[in-house]
Amino acid sequence: MTHETPEQLNARLDIGKDARFEIGQGGLTRLTLDGAVASGQVYLHGAHVTAWQPAGHAPVLWMSPISRFEPGHPIRGGVPLCFPWFGPHPHDPQAPAHGLARLETWQPTALRRTADGDLVVELQRRIADFDLTYTVSLGRTLTMTLHILNRAAAPRRAEVALHTYFTVGDVKQVQITGLGGTIYVDKVAGGTRRRQGDEPIMFHGETDRVYLNTQAACVLDDPVLLRRITVEKSGSNSTVVWNPWIDKARRMPDFPDDGWPGMCCIETASVADDALQLPPGGDHAIIASLSVARTA
Numbered sequence: 001m002t003h004e005t006p007e008q009l010n011a012r013l014d015i016g017k018d019a020r021f022e023i024g025q026g027g028l029t030r031l032t033l034d035g036a037v038a039s040g041q042v043y044l045h046g047a048h049v050t051a052w053q054p055a056g057h058a059p060v061l062w063m064s065p066i067s068r069f070e071p072g073h074p075i076r077g078g079v080p081l082c083f084p085w086f087g088p089h090p091h092d093p094q095a096p097a098h099g100l101a102r103l104e105t106w107q108p109t110a111l112r113r114t115a116d117g118d119l120v121v122e123l124q125r126r127i128a129d130f131d132l133t134y135t136v137s138l139g140r141t142l143t144m145t146l147h148i149l150n151r152a153a154a155p156r157r158a159e160v161a162l163h164t165y166f167t168v169g170d171v172k173q174v175q176i177t178g179l180g181g182t183i184y185v186d187k188v189a190g191g192t193r194r195r196q197g198d199e200p201i202m203f204h205g206e207t208d209r210v211y212l213n214t215q216a217a218c219v220l221d222d223p224v225l226l227r228r229i230t231v232e233k234s235g236s237n238s239t240v241v242w243n244p245w246i247d248k249a250r251r252m253p254d255f256p257d258d259g260w261p262g263m264c265c266i267e268t269a270s271v272a273d274d275a276l277q278l279p280p281g282g283d284h285a286i287i288a289s290l291s292v293a294r295t296a
C-alpha cells in the first residue's frame with residue numbers, strides 16, 4: 001500500500017471531511033486536519049507534523065518559509081523525527097544528520113476521532129532493524145507517541161528525538177523552566193558538560209544544549225505572544241534546547257536569515273548517555289505532549 005494516492009488514502013481511511021489526505025507542498029502527500037478543537041497537518045514524508053493550532057490560539061509550531069519539501073531532504077520546522085541517531089552519524093560522515101526516519105515516506109495505518117474531538121493518525125515505517133509506529137493525537141493537546149521495536153536478533157542502541165520547533169514572539173525574551181540543576185552537554189562550547197542553574201533558561205546567543213537524565217516537563221513562557229507552552233514527556237531522558245542565532249541561521253539554506261528571533265526548539269529525546277538499548281524483540285515508547293495556555 002506504499003505511495004497510495006490521496007484519493008486511495010481517503011477511501012481507505014475515511015473519517016469525514018475534517019481529516020483529508022491531499023497533495024501538499026513539493027507534491028508531497030499530507031494529511032490536513034481541521035477539527036473542532038484544533039487544526040494541523042502531517043506529511044507522510046518523515047511522518048512530519050508541520051502544523052498544530054488549538055482553537056483560540058495562534059499557530060504553535062514554527063515552520064521555515066523556505067523549507068524544502070523534497071524526497072531525500074528533511075522538512076525544516078514542525079516536529080522532525082530524529083532516529084536511529086541524533087546529530088551527525090557516529091561513524092559515517094556521508095550519512096544524513098539526525099538519522100533516516102525524517103527522510104522516509106511513512107504509511108498511514110489508522111485514522112480516528114476521539115470522543116473529545118481529537119483527531120488521531122497512526123503511521124508506520126521500518127527503519128533499519130526497527131519497526132516504528134508513530135501516533136499523533138491532535139486536539140487541545142498535541143500528543144506524539146513514537147513506538148520503537150527492535151526486530152534484530154541482537155541488541156541495538158538507538159537515539160531518538162521529537163525535534164519540536166516552537167513559534168515565539170521574540171526568542172530574546174522567552175524563559176524556559178523545568179531544567180534547573182540538570183547536567184547538560186553544551187554543544188556550542190565543544191561538548192563541555194555544565195550544570196544548569198535554577199534561573200530560567202534564556203537565549204543570549206547560539207544555544208545548543210543536550211540536557212541529560214531528565215524526565216521533567218518544561219515550560220516555555222512567551223511574554224510577547226502572551227502564552228505558556230508546556231512540554232510534558234514520558235519515555236524520554238534527554239531534553240534538547242536549541243536556537244541557531246545569527247550565524248548558524250545564515251549557514252542553513254532552508255532557514256531564513258531573519259528567522260531565528262521567532263523560534264526555539266525544546267526537543268523530547270533520549271540521546272547520548274541516555275540512548276536506548278533495546279534487546280532482541282525489545283521495545284520502547286517516547287511521548288511528547290504539548291499544551292498552550294494564555295497568560296493575559
Ligand code: TA6
Nearest residue numbers: 074087097098163208240242267
Ligand atoms: O537539536 C539541535 C541540533 O542538533 C542543532 O545542532 C542543529 O543542527 C539542529 O539540530 C538542526 O539540525 P538539522 O540537521 O535539522 O539542520
